[in-house]
Amino acid sequence: MKYLIxxxxxxxxxxxxxxxxxxxxxxxxxxxxxxxxxxxxxxxVDRPARIKQYALExxxxxxxxxxxxxxxASKFVANNQIEKETMRILKITNSVxxxxxENIELVQEAEASCLAFSNLCNAENVIVIDExxxxxLTESPxxxxxxxxxxxxxxxxxxxxxxxxxxxxxxxxxxxxVYIAYKKNLIPxxxxxxLLDALLYGLKYKGTAISSGEIExxxxxxKG
Numbered sequence: 317m318k319y320l321i322x323x324x325x326x327x328x329x330x331x332x333x334x335x336x337x338x339x340x341x342x343x344x345x346x347x348x349x350x351x352x353x354x355x356x357x358x359x360x361v362d363r364p365a366r367i368k369q370y371a372l373e374x375x376x377x378x379x380x381x382x383x384x385x386x387x388x389a390s391k392f393v394a395n396n397q398i399e400k401e402t403m404r405i406l407k408i409t410n411s412v413x414x415x416x417x418e419n420i421e422l423v424q425e426a427e428a429s430c431l432a433f434s435n436l437c438n439a440e441n442v443i444v445i446d447e448x449x450x451x452x453l454t455e456s457p458x459x460x461x462x463x464x465x466x467x468x469x470x471x472x473x474x475x476x477x478x479x480x481x482x483x484x485x486x487x488x489x490x491x492x493x494v495y496i497a498y499k500k501n502l503i504p505x506x507x508x509x510x511l512l513d514a515l516l517y518g519l520k521y522k523g524t525a526i527s528s529g530e531i532e533x534x535x536x537x538x539k540g
Contacts, residue, residue, distance in 0.1 A: 318348035318440040321430045322386070324359035325446040326490035327352070329522045331360075331373040333515075335494065340385050341502040342493065348440075353389040353398060353429035357381075389433045401432035408481055409453060413461065414473045420464070422449050434485055442486045444493065448525035454482045491519050491526050495534050512538055 330336050343350055352360070360377045364370035380386045389398055402425060409423040409431075423431075427450045430443045445451060452460035457479050465472050494515050497503055505511060516531045 319351050319392075319433075319437055319442075320346065320348065320488075321351045321353075321389075321433055321441055321443045322356060323430050323443065323445040323447065323450075324356045324426050325523055326444045326493070327356075327360045327377065328373070329446060329490050329519050329524055330494075331376060332522045333518045335503075335515075336376050336380065337504065338494065338497045338502055339380060340383070342497055342500075343385050345500060345502075349392070350386050351389050351392070351433060351437075352381075352386050353402075353426070353433055354395060355402065355426040355429040357388065359426050389429075389437075393433060393436045397436055398429060398432050401436055402429045405431050405435075408478045409450075412453065412457070412475050412478045412482070413464065414475070415468060415470050420472070422453060431482075431485060442488050444488050444490065446489050446491075446519075446524040451487045451525075454485045455487070457482075489524055489526060491516050491524050491531075491534070494519060495538070499538065 327336075330339065339350065361374050361381070364374035364377075377386075381388070389395075405428040406423060406425065409428065410421045411419045412422065413420040427445065427447065430445065431450075434441050434443055449460065452463070457474065461472050461474055494503075495512070498512050498515060503511065503515065512535055513531070516526070516534060520526050520528075520531065
């Protein structure tokens with residue numbers, strides 16, 4: 317078994333770009349499960365259902381759950397275990413950096429729950445997350461430290477012991493998922509030289525942390 321673990325951000329971005337149906341097609345190509353935690357479900361199904369502006373997206377997300385395209389993490393790992401590990405990860409991630417003697421809050425509960433399931437599932441997994449901070453915290457914490465020092469105009473002290481506990485996570489963004497779908501001809505639009513550009517920039521402007529330079533690299537790879 318292998319898992320693709322979805323944070324709320326990529327699902328929202330795909331929904332806002334009318335690309336949720338691509339998930340169903342990708343799932344058929346994926347030899348494993350698409351997972352969301354209870355915390356992520358709250359962000360993409362439960363809370364939007366109470367807001368008229370986002371209720372339709374909530375129904376579409378729930379439909380993916382009903383069809384089994386997305387499955388709840390609690391079907392594979394007990395929810396109380398995920399919650400306990402989520403709290404542990406939140407404590408670690410939100411005390412990694414300090415400034416002026418105060419911890420800097422970096423990670424939200426839904427994101428932490430994805431890391432928690434990744435730790436607990438005992439299987440090959442990749443986390444789908446568009447938010448840059450969580451990815452940088454585990455992949456390049458020194459670069460994140462420099463970035464935040466520039467934004468906050470102050471020195472930041474890292475907790476190296478905590479950083480050691482945040483290694484070995486694997487990430488992918490919604491842009492990479494859509495790129496794969498594009499290469500597999502799973503996008504239900506007439507192909508053209510500007511389609512991939514439109515898809516990637518659509519995701520960028522709906523919350524995916526990707527630079528224009530990275531998009532150009534992906535476009536050049538698609539031509540190869």
